[in-house]
Amino acid sequence: ADITLRATANSNENDEDYDGLVVFKNYVEAASNGAIEVELFIGTQLCSNGAECLQGVADGSIDIFMSTSGGVAGLFPYVQVLDLPYLMPDDRTAEKVLSGEFTRKMRQMALEDSGDTIRLMTIGNTGGWRNFANTQKRIETPADLRGMKMRTVVADLPQELVKAMGASPTPIPWPELFTSLQTGVVDGTKNGITDIMGMKFPDAGLQYLTLDGHAYMAALWWMSNQTFQDLPDNLKRVVVDGFYALQQATFASPKRKSIAAYEAFVEGGGDLYVPTPAQKAEFRKAADPVYDWFRANVGRGGEIFDAFAAAVETARSELEAERAAELD
Amino acid sequence: MTPLIAAARLLGAVNGAVLGAGRMLGVLAIAAMVAATLLQVFCRYVLGNALPWPDEAARFCMLWMTGLMAPQAFRAGGFVAIDTFDTLLPGRGVQALQLVFLAISLAVLVIAARIGLSEVTGIGGRFATASLYLPVSWGLDQWYRVPRSWMMASLLVGVWLLILVNIELMLRRVLALLGHEGDLPEIAGAGHGGAE
Amino acid sequence: MTLIWFLPLFLLLLLAGLPVFFGLLAAPGAILWLNGQDRDITLLYRNLYNGMDSFPLMAIPFFMLAGELMNRGGITLRLVEFSQALMGHLRGGLAHVNILSSILFAGLSGSAVADTSALGSMLIPAMEKQGYSRRFAAAVTAASSVIGPIIPPSGIMIIYAYVMGESVAALFLAGIVPGVLVGLGLMAVVRLMAGRHDFPVASRKASWGERGEASLKAFFPLMTPVIILGGILGGVFTPTEAAAVAVAYALVIGLFVLRSLRLRDLPDVFARAGLSSAVVLLLVGAAMSFKTVVSLSHAPEALAALVLGLTENPYLLLLLINLLLFVVGMFLDAGPAIIILGPILGPVFAGMGIDPVHFAIIMCVNLTVGLATPPMGLVLFVAASVSRERVAAISRAILPFLAVEIAVIFLITFVPAICLTIPRLAGFLD
Numbered sequence: 011a012d013i014t015l016r017a018t019a020n021s022n023e024n025d026e027d028y029d030g031l032v033v034f035k036n037y038v039e040a041a042s043n044g045a046i047e048v049e050l051f052i053g054t055q056l057c058s059n060g061a062e063c064l065q066g067v068a069d070g071s072i073d074i075f076m077s078t079s080g081g082v083a084g085l086f087p088y089v090q091v092l093d094l095p096y097l098m099p100d101d102r103t104a105e106k107v108l109s110g111e112f113t114r115k116m117r118q119m120a121l122e123d124s125g126d127t128i129r130l131m132t133i134g135n136t137g138g139w140r141n142f143a144n145t146q147k148r149i150e151t152p153a154d155l156r157g158m159k160m161r162t163v164v165a166d167l168p169q170e171l172v173k174a175m176g177a178s179p180t181p182i183p184w185p186e187l188f189t190s191l192q193t194g195v196v197d198g199t200k201n202g203i204t205d206i207m208g209m210k211f212p213d214a215g216l217q218y219l220t221l222d223g224h225a226y227m228a229a230l231w232w233m234s235n236q237t238f239q240d241l242p243d244n245l246k247r248v249v250v251d252g253f254y255a256l257q258q259a260t261f262a263s264p265k266r267k268s269i270a271a272y273e274a275f276v277e278g279g280g281d282l283y284v285p286t287p288a289q290k291a292e293f294r295k296a297a298d299p300v301y302d303w304f305r306a307n308v309g310r311g312g313e314i315f316d317a318f319a320a321a322v323e324t325a326r327s328e329l330e331a332e333r334a335a336e337l338d
Numbered sequence: 339m340t341p342l343i344a345a346a347r348l349l350g351a352v353n354g355a356v357l358g359a360g361r362m363l364g365v366l367a368i369a370a371m372v373a374a375t376l377l378q379v380f381c382r383y384v385l386g387n388a389l390p391w392p393d394e395a396a397r398f399c400m401l402w403m404t405g406l407m408a409p410q411a412f413r414a415g416g417f418v419a420i421d422t423f424d425t426l427l428p429g430r431g432v433q434a435l436q437l438v439f440l441a442i443s444l445a446v447l448v449i450a451a452r453i454g455l456s457e458v459t460g461i462g463g464r465f466a467t468a469s470l471y472l473p474v475s476w477g478l479d480q481w482y483r484v485p486r487s488w489m490m491a492s493l494l495v496g497v498w499l500l501i502l503v504n505i506e507l508m509l510r511r512v513l514a515l516l517g518h519e520g521d522l523p524e525i526a527g528a529g530h531g532g533a534e
Numbered sequence: 535m536t537l538i539w540f541l542p543l544f545l546l547l548l549l550a551g552l553p554v555f556f557g558l559l560a561a562p563g564a565i566l567w568l569n570g571q572d573r574d575i576t577l578l579y580r581n582l583y584n585g586m587d588s589f590p591l592m593a594i595p596f597f598m599l600a601g602e603l604m605n606r607g608g609i610t611l612r613l614v615e616f617s618q619a620l621m622g623h624l625r626g627g628l629a630h631v632n633i634l635s636s637i638l639f640a641g642l643s644g645s646a647v648a649d650t651s652a653l654g655s656m657l658i659p660a661m662e663k664q665g666y667s668r669r670f671a672a673a674v675t676a677a678s679s680v681i682g683p684i685i686p687p688s689g690i691m692i693i694y695a696y697v698m699g700e701s702v703a704a705l706f707l708a709g710i711v712p713g714v715l716v717g718l719g720l721m722a723v724v725r726l727m728a729g730r731h732d733f734p735v736a737s738r739k740a741s742w743g744e745r746g747e748a749s750l751k752a753f754f755p756l757m758t759p760v761i762i763l764g765g766i767l768g769g770v771f772t773p774t775e776a777a778a779v780a781v782a783y784a785l786v787i788g789l790f791v792l793r794s795l796r797l798r799d800l801p802d803v804f805a806r807a808g809l810s811s812a813v814v815l816l817l818v819g820a821a822m823s824f825k826t827v828v829s830l831s832h833a834p835e836a837l838a839a840l841v842l843g844l845t846e847n848p849y850l851l852l853l854l855i856n857l858l859l860f861v862v863g864m865f866l867d868a869g870p871a872i873i874i875l876g877p878i879l880g881p882v883f884a885g886m887g888i889d890p891v892h893f894a895i896i897m898c899v900n901l902t903v904g905l906a907t908p909p910m911g912l913v914l915f916v917a918a919s920v921s922r923e924r925v926a927a928i929s930r931a932i933l934p935f936l937a938v939e940i941a942v943i944f945l946i947t948f949v950p951a952i953c954l955t956i957p958r959l960a961g962f963l964d
């Protein structure tokens with residue numbers, strides 16, 4: 011191959027990110043007729059956090075890197091718009107939003123803020139949606155969360171959300187969360203179902219799960235802009251199409267993987283609760299302070315918030331029209 | 339020979355003073371690491387209310403401790419090496435071999451300094467730390483979020499100090515090869531350190 | 535040139551005497567430079583900076599500091615007195631006391647060097663006075679000090695866990711039984727030799743009252759491992775926080791309970807701990823750099839193919855690894871050896887179905903025993919300087935003890951349950 015693209019994701023081979031990369035590699039190598047080779051580095055072999063990996067993307071020592079929104083919030087704080095609760099109702103809306111103008115807007119902002127070095131290629135999913143889960147009792151409304159110690163990562167937005175719900179945010183490193191749940195250092199956590207089951211949290215007493223879906227677990231795929239711009243036009247098309255295939259794969263993979271995870275959760279005696287529309291509205295209302303906080307405190311927060319809200323609105327109406335046409 | 343001896347003496351005095359100050363700061367840093375970590379244990383498990391900043395602040399101190407104290411260990415010969423050959427070679431041969439090694443280590447350090455600078459001034463340095471803020475107004479109502487470059491600067495400073503020490507050690511070897519070993523003051527010794 | 539040539543180049547530089555830190559960067563850097571892989575040189579050096587930026591690594595300076603404080607604060611003396619009350623009346627009493635003290639000391643300190651210098655400076659003269667030969671006293675001290683990094687806490691296990699992404703708590707738990715086994719093995723040797731060479735009895739048999747008094751005096755130091763392990767297992771704190779708690783505990787005991795430590799001693803104690811840990815942390819950073827090039831070069835895959843070409847029997851392979859590690863341990867300190875070999879060998883054996891925690895313990899025990907092995911064993915040199923006996927003389931006297939330690943290594947290699955039962959019961963393994 012003339013060109014080797016070096017791709018890395020700080021996860022493991024059971025993860026959706028890996029599924030996406032395998033699809034990407036396969037598509038790009040075939041469609042470029044062998045002109046491009048994609049080398050995968052899964053885990054922390056090349057770099058181990060957002061700062062380090064994006065520095066590598068910026069200077070071209072890493073070509074492709076996947077991050078969550080939290081992982082790059084230190085440089086591009088506005089990507090946390092994707093973590094804002096209850097803005098997108100479901101997968102179909104989210105997928106429409108992330109496939110359209112909104113992603114290009116965010117790409118533009120990131121290129122501006124990185125001196126044209128870091129390019130957002132696409133946004134997919136990693137792990138479905140975040141839900142509130144705890145060891146104590148069934149959560150039906152925000153009032154049930156009051157006073158609970160909820161584990162969050164060390165980042166502003168999730169802590170603001172937990173505070174808005176009347177609970178107390180507690181930063182615990184991921185590897186220590188199991189013991190912390192077991193010993194009651196924290197009462198609950200906010201995670202996707204595959205992570206909850208993958209870490210065997212029900213064994214630590216995590217038996218109550220409320221499907222409030224407060225955050226879409228977005229996966230941001232970055233590429234070195236220099237590497238991308240150096241490609242001839244025909245190979246640029248191949249790479250762009252490769253990221254489309256990757257995005258589709260990461261949209262699909264968590265849906266498939268979560269089925270067995272939910273089954274196992276319920277089989278192990280877990281309580282799975284789906285809030286009623288009225289209860290969902292209560293959650294949404296309780297989260298109001300978080301939106302104001304985001305606009306006021308996050309760099310370029312107002313700009314991205316407006317773009318996101320508009321994209322969600324457009325997606326909703328387009329989907330309504332599509333559904334109407336299907337039903338016709 | 340005299341200018342070379344004078345240069346070695348001067349650099350030795352500068353290094354001694356700078357690293358002495360670094361040692362004091364390192365002692366403060368290690369004390370601060372312990373204090374921050376204990377405070378976190380207390381808040382999380384006694385008060386049941388964890389703080390966001392101690393983990394990151396302690397890491398900040400650890401990196402500065404390393405950057406400021408490692409050069410002193412290097413100067414006192416505390417870097418781990420297999421020294422079997424030293425007993426086999428004649429004295430002058432050892433000095434020559436060590437001069438070659440010091441040339442290699444200088445090359446390593448110069449590259450490390452170049453890339454360290456980009457680590458501090460580049461995209462990675464612009465990342466905001468997750469939880470470290472400094473007040474920038476007397477009323478404590480405005481806070482500046484510390485960038486990651488303030489952390490990474492510790493190791494860059496450490497590499498710069500290592501380069502100074504490396505040059506001093508090279509001067510000493512050259513003078514020793516020329517038979518002027520006795521003209522320089524001894525470097526205060528350090529015991530063997532290690533995780534063992 | 536194939537990237538994998540950085541391994542022989544590294545070996546060459548290392549054997550010639552280049553400090554490990556510079557070798558870890560110079561050898562891969564040189565081959566990458568020859569290949570024109572500029573962007574990988576950037577990657578190599580960037581990981582030097584980022585490899586040290588880790589919360590779990592903080593346990594290294596903390597445990598070193600705790601060990602320094604305990605030693606300065608006279609805690610060592612109380613452990614020795616306690617051991618004497620228990621075992622002093624046996625034939626070869628002080629030799630047994632030396633070993634038991636090391637087992638107890640191991641629960642406070644993560645370092646064999648600290649053990650040798652702290653216990654050796656006290657026990658070697660005492661043993662000589664009772665009629666043991668100086669070389670034998672130094673040999674027992676050196677041989678038993680390797681228990682220090684096997685029983686938790688352990689500096690090299692923290693490093694291994696960080697570099698290889700294993701759980702510190704699991705490694706700590708896995709080290710307990712092997713460490714005690716080494717101690718019991720050494721006591722068996724003393725017992726055998728005691729009859730033949732008519733070793734002296736140290737003291738008359740202590741009454742239960744005297745034993746109670748010695749236990750009371752040693753109570754606070756002996757509680758340290760209970761606090762560290764209990765705290766970690768009870769979910770009260772993380773291993774890193776446990777290390778900070780150990781520092782606080784040592785400070786409180788030294789300053790207020792035993793009053794054997796003065797405030798003005800502290801800056802010097804802190805500086806010593808800071809200096810040694812800065813060197814180790816720098817090495818860990820360089821190891822993370824080195825590991826990046828190991829990944830880029832696909833060295834573990836190549837090595838696995840080579841090794842599996844020799845034999846596919848995992849037990850035979852473990853035997854070969856024992857030999858390799860033993861030879862490496864003869865020339866290189868345990869920390870740097872773990873840093874260099876972990877990333878290369880770990881994946882090979884994990885791929886063959888050996889439990890990573892088991893493999894970690896095999897490596898750690900093997901390499902720590904190497905610390906007491908001629909010609910280059912670090913604790914031999916420390917024991918020589920503490921006792922003012924020649925290294926060659928200690929090297930001969932230590933041979934029977936080494937034989938037992940090698941037997942223990944084989945035992946834990948081929949009976950995984952010895953390491954894995956405790957971490958499994960505590961829920962750290964499936």
Ligand code: NA
Nearest residue numbers: 640643682687
């Ligand atoms: Na220990």
Ligand code: NA
Nearest residue numbers: 632636675678
């Ligand atoms: Na001993």
